[in-house]
Amino acid sequence: xxxxxxxxxxxxxxxxxxxxxxxxxxxxxxxxxxxxxxxxxxxxxxxxxxxxxxxxxxxxxxxxxxxxxxxxxxxxxxxxxxxxxxxxxxxxxxxxxxxxxxxxxxxxxxxxxxxxxxxxxxxxxxxxxxxxxxxxxxxxxxxxxxxxxxxxxxxxxxxxxxxxxxxxxxxxxxxxxxxx
Numbered sequence: 001x002x003x004x005x006x007x008x009x010x011x012x013x014x015x016x017x018x019x020x021x022x023x024x025x026x027x028x029x030x031x032x033x034x035x036x037x038x039x040x041x042x043x044x045x046x047x048x049x050x051x052x053x054x055x056x057x058x059x060x061x062x063x064x065x066x067x068x069x070x071x072x073x074x075x076x077x078x079x080x081x082x083x084x085x086x087x088x089x090x091x092x093x094x095x096x097x098x099x100x101x102x103x104x105x106x107x108x109x110x111x112x113x114x115x116x117x118x119x120x121x122x123x124x125x126x127x128x129x130x131x132x133x134x135x136x137x138x139x140x141x142x143x144x145x146x147x148x149x150x151x152x153x154x155x156x157x158x159x160x161x162x163x164x165x166x167x168x169x170x171x172x173x174x175x176x177x178x179x180x
Contacts, residue, residue, distance in 0.1 A: 029086075029156070032149045034122075036080030037161040044166045046096050046104065046135065050077040053091040053144060060093060062143040064133075070095075070140035082147065089123050089148035096142075098135040105134045107169035114159040121153035122160065132168045 038048040051073035053060070060071065073093050084090055098104050108128040113119045125146040127133075135141035149158060 031083060031085040032155055033157045034082045034084055034147050035159045037159060039161060039163045045099055049095045050080050051093045051095060052077060053093050060144050064136055064141045065139050066136050067138035084148050086149055086151035086154055089146040092145050092147060094127055094143045094145050095140060096135050097140050100137060102137050103134055104166060105132055105168055106164050106166050107132050109163045112161045118155040118158055121149050121155045122158055123148040123150050128162055130169050
């Protein structure tokens with residue numbers, strides 16, 4: 001290799017290094033943050049928390065439990081704020097506690113990722129399925145979920161908002177029969 005070629009490669013290396021440093025360093029990002037948010041009407045005092053499913057915890061099923069009968073969830077994910085590795089979904093347990101002296105039916109509208117343009121980055125196995133759920137009076141309802149960020153669409157932060165509504169989930173009317 002000629003001296004001129006070596007100098008050109010050295011200059012290119014300096015320019016690339018400076019560009020990478022200006023972009024936050026030369027280390028590749030390995031993960032980001034997911035922030036789970038739950039919006040409920042004021043008159044619906046359900047307590048919604050998210051807990052880690054520890055390795056070896058098995059595969060809990062979605063279910064409702066009378067007061068004092070719910071299994072102990074893993075460590076709480078305080079505020080619903082998770083640090084995640086790209087392409088490694090976090091196994092979580094969604095816990096809904098009902099302090100009322102009556103059972104409550106509820107459902108969740110489809111989740112809203114923010115920024116919306118990063119929707120394709122979200123990897124999620126959710127509870128916003130269009131189903132109606134019920135938590136007994138003074139009881140607990142649980143559902144395993146998974147949340148992560150896909151590497152190919154990696155973002156630094158993703159907020160996932162769920163709106164929980166009291167009552168039965170809306171249903172669509174049956175499609176009309178085709179005309180012949």
